[in-house]
Amino acid sequence: MAEMEKGDGPPAEQGDSAPAGQRDNSSAESRRGRLGQLMHEHPVRVLLAAILVGAVVCAGVVGLFGGFDDAGKVQGDEIGDAKPTAEATPFSKSQAGDCLTWPPEDPTRQSLVDCNAEHMFEVAGAVDTSVYPGVQFGEDAPWPGDDQFATIRDEYCPTVVNTYLGGMLDPVGRFTINLMFPAQEQWIDGERSLRCGLQQSGTTGTLQPITGFVRDLDQAQQWPVGTCIGIDAATRKPTDPVDCSEPHAFQVTGVIDLGVKFGAAGSGQPWPNVDAQNEYLETTCPGVTDQFLGGTDKLAQSTLNLQWSTLAETSWMAGSRTSVCYIGLPDADGFATLVGDAKGSLLINGQVPVPPPAEPPGRIIPTPVPLPPGVEPNPLETPAPAGGGGG
Template sequence: MSDESHHEHPGPEGRSDDPGWARRNSMRIVLVAIVIGALVAGGVALSMNAFDDRGSVGGTDIGESERLAENAFTQSSSGDCLTWPEGDPGDPAKVVCTDEHRFEVAGALDTAVLPGSEFGDSAAWPGAQRFAEIRDEQCPVIVDAYLQGKLDPQGRFSVGMMFPSEQQWGKGARELRCGLQVTGKDGTPQLFSGKVADQDQSFQWPAGTCIGIDPQTRRVATPPTAVNCSEPHAFQTTGIVDLAPRFGDQTSGRPWPGEKEQNAYLTTICPGQAERFVGGKKKLEDTTLNVQWSVISEPRWLAGSRKVVCYLGLPDRGGFATLVGDARATVLINGKLPVAPSQAPPGRALPTPVPLPPGVEPNSQEAPAPAG
């Protein structure tokens, strides 16, 4: 990303020779780096916490002395979609993938690749933590082969693994299944429809969605999760932009448009979209929030992702300012009402710069823009 790749509403003049413009432009790079850090970290966290013991295949109604009964999990194979009532994965059902489900099976994990003593008939149940280690070691390869290398590394789907509960293990269950899921804020799989390979893997929050914030790091919560706007949040979306009509869909074969090219295009869309979202230019300026947007990195482009998000937020001490409220009505910034910038005197055409929080300095370290 160069200094030309600014993501800030530059004001009426839009000139790089405006003394304040360069600083505001470098601030955009700071916030972009913050968001990508949060989302990449979120991607790692999704993989690390995809399935805890609540995500294991729990007990059935068969007797303690009986062997494991076959079910949709034990009979599942690559491409199958499984679902279960929220919080109760003990007896999953196979469904058509166009219906809502919680897990798409990428493939079975051959336990022969693991230490034999761990999966022997008399072996003790490995435990959720060991299953998590096995998932991180083995499942990415299986998922990569299943999707033919087209998993968006910063998208909304994460790698997971279904494993037997301690009760089922005691009845002889040893099956493991690697697959894909959308992970909620409590680490459990959420409902989604359609096969992963057939859809855009970008985060696609509707306009007006508020995305939670981690109060300790002031970064986007892990995983990135929609919250009620009356709760603390990092930013609020103003809409989704599909880059496919401008740059080509995943079947077009067109090369990745660089960040500079995407930024030039989104500069013509997101600021105007933000004004319409809040109800006009003056109302947007009065919020003192910055207009932001994401761009798509080359690995995400090759995975087929084409949708980016426009949003409103404000940088603060290496992260985001904490917002509470809807930007279209009343929003608090770090617990305080925003102070609207003063208006230019009549007859003078002066820009209205977006105020920056104290103590935030330009960052010379550039980073790819956030996942959409």
């Protein structure tokens, strides 16, 4: 579970199933360390997972595909009383471990692909609709609608997915459980296939492509170094990745593998508590951030704060090991609005950041105290400190 540093909060919530064809779903002492007093004064205590995954609104992707007709069977088992209507589609032929994708501009062109290639949905298994009364999934049954499909998802998909992953699902990671179901038009044509599976989506409901099997991936929230995460103008909370020239909440400066310090996934090493993670990241994130920005003074010049995410025990037990270092500025129970790359031209809430005054050199020679009239200075004497006695 990727948390705001030292933050606590609710886990990400799954969004409601959508009708097919309509929706996808520094302190003065140290500017680089933990937020400390600043976080106390600006309590942006929001989980990264909650604010960045947000509501998942993608159930019903199947309906976007159009023209489903799987002859009423999945792996040889009857789906209600559906009758054959046309050739099977990639969706209706999919089984656990298969991956589906489609062009963003044309979801109707779904296809089965190797899961090591980019895809939009990893199938964990089919829903056995035979457990429902025939009247619900029979040939003449009315389209169940959003609420019923959401109920089916919530009742069956967590078990299907957790069984598929062997119980290794990060409950607040970047992958979420959902259900693919037929749109009303496909239902009328006899389509009754339902698939539980995994997807990756942001707060706006836009699906992000997945590469690889979820079981082989680190499930913690993470983005490539340099990525800027958008901001909601109303709530001042982070949203989804955007171009850095667009308004955003923070920018990623490093991705840290906590497994290097505390044990890789599968090693059996116990969860390092948040204090231990913070202690390690306090010595790690500053260095990678200086490297990203191109100098040890660049962070201070930006006036931004360095922060990082930590992992909850449930996420650690599921195999997540990734922490993200990022720079932003707490503001009004959220984040200040940044525009521009922190390595170049940057605006904070529409203003050019004003760096703090440079610190004085390490040794200051005070101005000598004027000597009394007629007294010549002794060149071997050290000038008296300002405010001290005369020479």
